[in-house]
Amino acid sequence: MVASSSLRFDLKSYLKERQRQVEAALNAILPPQDPPLIYESMRYSLLAEGKRLRPILCLASCELAGGTAAIALPTACALEMVHTMSLIHDDLPSMDNDDFRRGRPTNHKVYGEDIAILAGDALLTYAFEAIARHTPEVPADRVLKVIAALARAVGAEGLVGGQVVDLQSEGRDDVNLETLHYIHTHKTGALLEVSVVSGAILAGASEELQEQLRTYAQKIGLAFQVIDDILDITATAEELGKTAGKDLAAKKATYPSLLGLDASREYADQLITEAKAAIAAFGAEADPLRAIADYITARKH
Numbered sequence: 001m002v003a004s005s006s007l008r009f010d011l012k013s014y015l016k017e018r019q020r021q022v023e024a025a026l027n028a029i030l031p032p033q034d035p036p037l038i039y040e041s042m043r044y045s046l047l048a049e050g051k052r053l054r055p056i057l058c059l060a061s062c063e064l065a066g067g068t069a070a071i072a073l074p075t076a077c078a079l080e081m082v083h084t085m086s087l088i089h090d091d092l093p094s095m096d097n098d099d100f101r102r103g104r105p106t107n108h109k110v111y112g113e114d115i116a117i118l119a120g121d122a123l124l125t126y127a128f129e130a131i132a133r134h135t136p137e138v139p140a141d142r143v144l145k146v147i148a149a150l151a152r153a154v155g156a157e158g159l160v161g162g163q164v165v166d167l168q169s170e171g172r173d174d175v176n177l178e179t180l181h182y183i184h185t186h187k188t189g190a191l192l193e194v195s196v197v198s199g200a201i202l203a204g205a206s207e208e209l210q211e212q213l214r215t216y217a218q219k220i221g222l223a224f225q226v227i228d229d230i231l232d233i234t235a236t237a238e239e240l241g242k243t244a245g246k247d248l249a250a251k252k253a254t255y256p257s258l259l260g261l262d263a264s265r266e267y268a269d270q271l272i273t274e275a276k277a278a279i280a281a282f283g284a285e286a287d288p289l290r291a292i293a294d295y296i297t298a299r300k301h
């Protein structure tokens, strides 16, 4: 049962305020420095218009688990840095070869491939430095757990693994649901999962609460990707801030291509119901996470 209080929760204002908070923190934690070119390139993609979903999930989860947003803010920034670097590298000519991202030309289009690769590398390494250096008020064992969980989510067990299988699957017509599931749970789901779980770890959540939040995150992570696949077909490039129809053009296996549009939407709805069921034991303190789950299926970009 979903708490009725979530229906009264003002998600629009919540997201706006949290986006403002995260963007101010990102701007402060990564100011322009020397050598100017690399910092300019890093900031170009990091501060471009994004939903800030991963940092917001981290803050919300930390608060649900009894912590403050302040203790999770450096980790929230790190999550956005990792996410941004994955977008920069994903857009490179050797990967997805995309010209447009977050409503502007992709990083390599502006700075060249060499600097774009280095900007991604620098964002990735700085993410871990930011957590380690800027989380002094949290016990060191929790910070260490967050660093280990993020490293695992990003490497060959997570984003990198998902991206590799995605690249290997390109142009093949025998990609089945199992492979698609692997790609998405690793390429997209792993970072969303660690976003939620890291907030809980920083707050000192019990193992039980961490697992409830992990289930919530896994469900919304998959739903997020199913909706992403649907939007690639149904939304315009203007709405998406990136090229639309790319999956179709590349004949990529997607949930709509394997299940059909209607069944894909039903699947996303079912995942969101399951996500909310995982946190049903909580009251109004879980309203942000419930509302974000609903937003994932309602979003237009």
Ligand code: GRG
Pocket (backbone or CB within 6 Å): 049, 050, 051, 052, 053, 082, 083, 085, 086, 087, 089, 090, 095, 102, 124, 154, 155, 159, 160, 163, 187, 188, 225, 228, 301
């Ligand atoms: C992480 C070491 C390392 C390397 C990168 C390129 C790569 C390996 C992985 C690809 C990961 C990727 C781009 C997954 C897609 C995730 C996704 C659905 C992105 C869109 O997220 P939104 O809609 O974007 O939250 P905004 O711009 O709003 O933040």
